[in-house]
Amino acid sequence: MAQESLITEEMQKAIGQIVSSQVVEVTRSMIAKYLEAVGESNPLYWDEEYARRSEYGGVVAPPGLLLTIQMHGGSPRAHLPFKRPLERGVNAGSEWEFYRVVRPGDFIFSVVKLANLIERQGKKFGTMLFYVYEITFINQRGELVAKELHTSASY
């Protein structure tokens, strides 16, 4: 049973393109909100006295903080250069690589690229479109901080 693909030529052309980029300043207040939400109290993330005596030399952000940064400025799908054929979207998962610590006062530049578009037939939801995003996080010194491969499933 041949079915026309939901992926138009316009959508196909967007693969490999940068979808959005943004800059976020990392603050102690942002870290505090993160710690409260996740329920963490590791002093490395908030106690300057303690952190200074550690090998880090000062307070650092928890690695998971980058998971909060990516939504500032809206979800990637809000910036796609085409109208999405399937409206509903859900976070299908992510893969992270961490290269450097982030500290309060750092500015994190993140660039979102649409890496792939995959169409699949699902049992529960019928036709599904998976948007795969590659996100690169760089600090104000131009150093690579992290990379994320994020998949969003729409149906």
Add this chain to the structure above:
Amino acid sequence: MMAKQRFFEEVAPGSEIGPLVKETSILLSVKWAGASGDYDPIHYDKEYAVSRGLPTTIVNGRLMVCFLVQMLTEWMGRGGTLRKVACQHRGMNLVGEPLTCRGKVTRKYEKSGEHYVECEIWVENPQGDRTGPGSALVTLPTRS
């Protein structure tokens, strides 16, 4: 919480990581929304979640990854470094139910002077289903 330092020599394939149990609530979802800027009402508005065909609000996937990261960083101790973490959101965790993060070491090896530990990690719902299967790569300090 000051976690104890874990050394490369102490872990082996099969070593358990966690468990880390988290209670979930609308308040938790609201705190996460504020911290993350993700205001999807499916995580804190029950009427909306039900209108979308769900039994109730569901826990945000990114937040669950952060719980897994917490489990790993507490297990590693301050001298360990998280290099990679991955998680697929396969099933739902309902708000109001506890969720459990677990893991186990699958492999350890030395490479270019660093000591790597590969782990299988996951999030479970109260029924024991692995709603969020994943993996992680950490480096640990050695005693030598």
